[in-house]
Amino acid sequence: MKVLIIGASGFLGGTIYYKLKKSGVDVLGTYSKHKKQDELVKLDVMDVESLTRIMEGYAPDVIIWTVMNHSTEEEMADKVMPKLCDAIGDAKLIFISTSVAYEKNMSEDVTPFLRTEESYNYHYFNGFGKAVCQG
Numbered sequence: 001m002k003v004l005i006i007g008a009s010g011f012l013g014g015t016i017y018y019k020l021k022k023s024g025v026d027v028l029g030t031y032s033k034h035k036k037q038d039e040l041v042k043l044d045v046m047d048v049e050s051l052t053r054i055m056e057g058y059a060p061d062v063i064i065w066t067v068m069n070h071s072t073e074e075e076m077a078d079k080v081m082p083k084l085c086d087a088i089g090d091a092k093l094i095f096i097s098t099s100v101a102y103e104k105n106m107s108e109d110v111t112p113f114l115r116t117e118e119s120y121n122y123h124y125f126n127g128f129g130k131a132v133c134q135g
Helices: 011-022 048-058 073-087 122-130
Strands: 002-006 026-031 062-065 092-095
Touching: 002 011, 002 048, 011 026, 026 048, 048 073
Parallel strands: 002 026, 002 062, 062 092
Antiparallel strands: none
């Protein structure tokens, strides 16, 4: 199995990356600004052409998205995810976040819900929820 982790330089993505790599899984990770390992591939997820090239070249069975960027969340949901879904092929997409994001700096001991327009980061999380690629 081949796994592509988008955001492998972050806390969550890095943890998943190292655990999979240690267990012998064929894994490729990306970073945008802070590279922690030489084998990670630089990727600006807003550059959909580069994202598509990485996916086509690596041909993952599973794509794990761990990117969180408050300043571009709506643009990612609107512009990147539809293109990713078009290019995903038979791969499975897993979206993972470290917060259920009711509001900034909240604890994790809450039950997730479909966010309304008044909710913190509603478009980002709902956008990714709607963008789950269905074949």
